[in-house]
Amino acid sequence: AQSVTQLDSQVPVFEEAPVELRCNYSSSVSVYLFWYVQYPNQGLQLLLKYLSGSTLVKGINGFEAEFNKSQTSFHLRKPSVHISDTAEYFCAVTWDSSYKLIFGSGTRLLVRP
Amino acid sequence: DTGVSQDPRHKITKRGQNVTFRCDPISEHNRLYWYRQTLGQGPEFLTYFQNEAQLEKSRLLSDRFSAERPKGSFSTLEIQRTEQGDSAMYLCASSLGMNYTFGSGTRLTVV
Numbered sequence: 001a002q003s004v005t006q007l008d009s010q011v012p013v014f015e016e017a018p019v020e021l022r023c024n025y026s027s028s029v030s031v032y033l034f035w036y037v038q039y040p041n042q043g044l045q046l047l048l049k050y051l052s053g054s055t056l057v058k059g060i061n062g063f064e065a066e067f068n069k070s071q072t073s074f075h076l077r078k079p080s081v082h083i084s085d086t087a088e089y090f091c092a093v094t095w096d097s098s099y100k101l102i103f104g105s106g107t108r109l110l111v112r113p
Numbered sequence: 114d115t116g117v118s119q120d121p122r123h124k125i126t127k128r129g130q131n132v133t134f135r136c137d138p139i140s141e142h143n144r145l146y147w148y149r150q151t152l153g154q155g156p157e158f159l160t161y162f163q164n165e166a167q168l169e170k171s172r173l174l175s176d177r178f179s180a181e182r183p184k185g186s187f188s189t190l191e192i193q194r195t196e197q198g199d200s201a202m203y204l205c206a207s208s209l210g211m212n213y214t215f216g217s218g219t220r221l222t223v224v
Binding site for chain 2: 032041045046092102106
């Protein structure tokens with residue numbers, strides 16, 4: 001069965017510092033990978049997704065992620081974070097013949113001034 | 114297009130009561146999903162529809178839960194005889210291919 005692991009439940013970082021949020025997946029088939037952001041009491045907003053092609057994916061708000069098939073990872077990065085990036089971030093996976101998204105447990109990014 | 118709409122945004126109910134939530138997907142999307150999210154956790158898959166057919170139900174979906182999508186349009190999620198453990202955010206999403214859109218959710222509080 002497919003699964004997603006986000007090992008870091010919370011990542012504190014100072015404003016303007018770089019950040020990496022880790023995501024690892026487990027699957028016996030080819031997958032499609034997503035990163036979502038959730039602000040308090042709101043739904044999920046898509047940051048970026050990997051479907052095929054270039055393994056480096058650029059998304060909104062300056063975020064990017066790299067798909068690494070050998071390490072089964074899809075880590076999210078931003079070179080310089082802002083206070084407004086404070087939110088919960090979720091990695092998700094799906095695959096052909098399913099289409100349902102399976103989510104990780106989330107990482108809370110806390111940006112401090 | 115106004116995106117995925119969920120109604121109500123908040124629902125407080127007494128234990129044992131029945132509740133029903135509604136989701137209006139993006140009209141061009143053929144798939145519709147329900148998720149449950151508790152505090153500090155990622156969304157957990159409950160069920161999904163392709164057009165009007167319910168194709169998969171999670172084991173999380175007990176007999177007290179039922180979902181429908183008549184005519185492949187809007188969907189409803191009903192919880193019968195609510196329990197305190199049902200308190201959560203219920204998220205709806207729709208998709209066409211790999212383009213997913215989530216609603217803002219319905220927050221259920223069972224007292």
